[in-house]
Amino acid sequence: MPEDHDWEAYKVPPTRTPVSERTTSVPNPVDFFQTAFSYVIDAPVTFVRGLIERLQPKDKAHYYHQKFRRVPDLSECLEGDYLCYYEAEAQWRRDRMVDQQIVEIVRERLAACKQREGPNQFQNCAKEMELLAQVTKAYQDRYGELGFHGNARDCLMKQKHRMMEERKAEQGKE
Amino acid sequence: MAAMSRVLRAAAAWAARRAGSTGITGTTGITGTTGITGITGIAPRLPGILVPVRHSGDHGKRMFIIKATSFYDSRFLSLLRFYIFLTGIPVALLLTYINVFIGEAELAEIPDGYVPEHWEYYKHPITRWIARYLLDPPEKNYEKDMALLHVEAKKTELRMLELEARRLMRHRGDGPWYHYETPDKNLVDNSMKSTPDN
Numbered sequence: 154m155p156e157d158h159d160w161e162a163y164k165v166p167p168t169r170t171p172v173s174e175r176t177t178s179v180p181n182p183v184d185f186f187q188t189a190f191s192y193v194i195d196a197p198v199t200f201v202r203g204l205i206e207r208l209q210p211k212d213k214a215h216y217y218h219q220k221f222r223r224v225p226d227l228s229e230c231l232e233g234d235y236l237c238y239y240e241a242e243a244q245w246r247r248d249r250m251v252d253q254q255i256v257e258i259v260r261e262r263l264a265a266c267k268q269r270e271g272p273n274q275f276q277n278c279a280k281e282m283e284l285l286a287q288v289t290k291a292y293q294d295r296y297g298e299l300g301f302h303g304n305a306r307d308c309l310m311k312q313k314h315r316m317m318e319e320r321k322a323e324q325g326k327e
Numbered sequence: 328m329a330a331m332s333r334v335l336r337a338a339a340a341w342a343a344r345r346a347g348s349t350g351i352t353g354t355t356g357i358t359g360t361t362g363i364t365g366i367t368g369i370a371p372r373l374p375g376i377l378v379p380v381r382h383s384g385d386h387g388k389r390m391f392i393i394k395a396t397s398f399y400d401s402r403f404l405s406l407l408r409f410y411i412f413l414t415g416i417p418v419a420l421l422l423t424y425i426n427v428f429i430g431e432a433e434l435a436e437i438p439d440g441y442v443p444e445h446w447e448y449y450k451h452p453i454t455r456w457i458a459r460y461l462l463d464p465p466e467k468n469y470e471k472d473m474a475l476l477h478v479e480a481k482k483t484e485l486r487m488l489e490l491e492a493r494r495l496m497r498h499r500g501d502g503p504w505y506h507y508e509t510p511d512k513n514l515v516d517n518s519m520k521s522t523p524d525n
Contacts, residue, residue: 208427209427209429210429210430213432215432215434215435216432217437217443218448220437233480235476235477236473236480240473
């Protein structure tokens with residue numbers, strides 16, 4: 154069974170759902186479904202999983218997240234140094250994957266916040282919305298229209314054009 | 328079969344009553360036998376009339392049911408099951424053993440000063456086994472690509488240098504290429520050109 158993610162990384166704020174007063178004497182059907190689910194599906198599955206866990210060896214193997222060393226960037230490579238290009242390209246692709254996952258996580262947090270808050274989402278989730286807007290804008294600036302075949306060199310050229318336009322804008326302002 | 332025999336028995340009773348009544352009415356009247364007796368005579372009779380049958384055990388008469396052949400269908404299904412289970416059952420047992428008794432790996436922090444082997448980055452034991460014994464480590468792949476790039480880069484550089492040298496030698500004419508051996512000028516016979524009137 155997959156482990157839960159690290160709850161300390163993002164502490165979910167306590168819910169502020171008000172306690173509802175019952176106005177009908179009809180029992181909540183959700184309770185029935187929850188007990189049915191826990192008796193019919195949850196308990197047997199947990200029991201079987203417990204049996205299997207007991208059969209597995211105590212000293213289990215471990216797997217790790219691979220940590221890659223940082224190598225010189227594409228902007229620090231000499232021209233014609235194809236080995237440096239290759240390593241910088243590999244590092245850029247890994248960084249792009251990491252950035253994609255970061256955007257995913259921030260999106261999921263916003264979705265979780267909306268689900269929690271319900272009708273109050275526009276006020277209570279403002280921070281998450283702001284964070285998502287910033288993160289997606291940053292991602293779009295960096296990796297935006299490079300396309301599927303984008304590589305580190307295209308990204309560097311895009312950054313160069315961005316800096317040139319910023320400089321032009323500053324010079325235009327003066 | 329029992330239900331069929333009951334239906335047949337009911338049909339037979341009705342037929343026997345009809346046949347029996349037409350035959351017996353002439354002699355004794357309908358107050359004759361009420362039970363079903365054995366058929367006598369060679370008069371045509373309706374099919375399904377019960378006769379005392381052996382080996383029945385209340386299953387009724389043994390019937391030869393005429394239907395289309397299922398020989399080919401059942402042979403196909405039987406062969407299908409055989410060949411699927413021939414490798415399917417060992418594979419299923421193997422997978423069950425691996426998933427139940429060996430189990431997946433747990434995520435852990437890399438301990439200080441320890442460099443994990445390249446197969447220790449995967450979770451499932453079969454993936455780990457394949458990465459360990461069948462595939463090359465990704466570092467080796469990386470180095471292979473870099474070696475290929477290095478060789479090709481050197482080749483490119485040498486070819487560029489050769490082109491440049493050739494261009495310069497052609498242009499300057501002072502190199503070993505692009506010049507052709509000419510005979511020594513002392514060997515040239517200038518007697519034909521020595522006087523202006525020849």
